[in-house]
Amino acid sequence: MAGKPKLHYFNGRGRMECIRWLLAAAGVEFEEKFIEQPEDLDKLKSDGSLMFQQVPMVEIDGMKLVQTRAILNYVATKYNLYGKDMKERALIDMYSEGVADLGDMIMLLPLCPPDQKDDKIAQIKEKTTNRYLPAFEKVLKSHGQDYLVGNKLSKADIHLVELLYYVEELDPSLLANFPLLKGLKTRVSNLxxxxxxxxxxxxxxxxxxxxxxxxxxxxFRIK
Structure with a gap:
């Protein structure tokens, strides 16, 4: 019997959090090996565990997978969260990429210089309410189903709900005009x-x- 997936990253959200969310939503128990010192990262690099010298890295099914999207796609395929055919997977990928675009803006906000932070937050809020959330609300309205694709839970729903939690952390009022997204958030959160x-x-x-x-x-030796 294969062991639990082992996640190698620091003890924070970053680019591993969406992987944690997806594994958890799939009901998969996982272990975490936290990188606590620069030397821990150096060791992973020197022993050949990191193909591109960077994390996240997940040990799963005898592989050491890197690159966040590759890891997510493997997990989604393995646990039947990736649609039933090519067309559904294309939609799931398209929606997931939209989520990642906005999610990256929010994730990188703490690195923004203090004198630019207010402008960056305003920009994120504008794109949230005028570009991204209306697009996802429109998808749900167009078919009237419980989930984004094929009326079945997929990685796109999980990524989107994770994002909605981050949007609420930024400003709870941003979700006010999107009742279908609020419904999706409640539905997935209650699984x-x-x-x-x-x-x-x-x-x-x-x-x-x-x-x-x-x-x-x-x-990560970030200056």
Whole structure:
């Protein structure tokens, strides 16, 4: 019997959090090997574990997978969260990429220079309410189904709901005019595996604070 997937990253959200969400939603238990010092990262590089010298890295099914989207696609395929045919997968990929575009803006916000942060937040809010959330609301309205693609839970739904939590952290009012998205968020959040992941004490990571940002900069040698 294969062991649990092992996730190699620092103890924060970053580019691993969407992988944690997807595994948790699939009901998969996983272990985490936290990178706590720059030397931990150096060791992974020197022993050949990181194909492109960077994390996230996930050990799963005898492989050491890197590149976030490759990991997500493997997990989604393995646990039947990737549609039933090529057309559904194309839609799932398209929606997931849209989620990633906005998610990356929010994820990188802590790295924004203080004198630019207010402008960056305003830009993110504008794109959230005028570009991204209306597009996803329109998809749900167009077919009237519970999930984005094929009326079945997919990685696109999980990624989108994760994003909606981050949008709420930024400004809860941003979701006010999107009732179908709020419904999707409630629906996915109430799935037993996701509900468990959302409970205190789970492997879900909190928002990036100043202390965690400094830890990440030290580990990854970010100036």
């Amino acid at each position: 037993p595996a996701v509900k468990k992941f959302l409970q205190p004490g789970s492997q879900r990571k909190p928002p990036m604070d100043e202390k965690k940002l400094e830890e990440a900069k030290r580990i």
